[in-house]
Amino acid sequence: MVLDSLKAGKTVEQVSFPLLSVFRPSVQPYLISWMKYDPVREIAQLEVPVLIVQGTTDIQVSVENAELLHKAKPDSRLSIIEHMNHIFKEVGEERTANLATYSNPDLPIHPELVEEIAKFILTLE
Known part of the structure; x- marks a missing residue:
């Protein structure tokens, strides 16, 4: 409501x-x-390189959402990272553990995220 x-x-x-x-x-x-914004419509209008990164343990945005964005912008780079949540932390499927990462600033970001961003940037040269 x-x-x-x-x-x-x-x-x-x-x-x-x-x-x-x-x-x-x-x-x-x-x-x-x-x-008022539809992410699928907005991303389809972009004329710049796009990296879409999605974690499999994200409890706020689904892998399906990332796939819809990629479908709308087929020349984008889509990276699905196993066991990465919405705040880029590495965590399993257990919801309580996932939520606990939100208040733990000492946890590092998922190492694969850094690799994916670096690969994407290198394609821009």
Whole structure:
């Protein structure tokens, strides 16, 4: 229901506690401003090299979303990284462990991510 209101351009005053961190009133105008964009349509219009990186243990964005972006921009480079989550950390399938990485700044980013970015940059020369 909150998303429906935001998509309609309307803020929501009362947000349930579990959703408050994501949909608190102070960020709702920002979220509304992004609702008008369709990532698939936007990426298809780009005329620059594009790297799409997706982790298999990302609990916020799916591999299918990354594949849709790649389909919309076939000349993009798609990299699916096993056991990488939304914040680029290496983690298995267990949700609690995945969520714990969000508050642990001492964890390094997934090593394969660095390799993929470097490979992509080298293709730009």
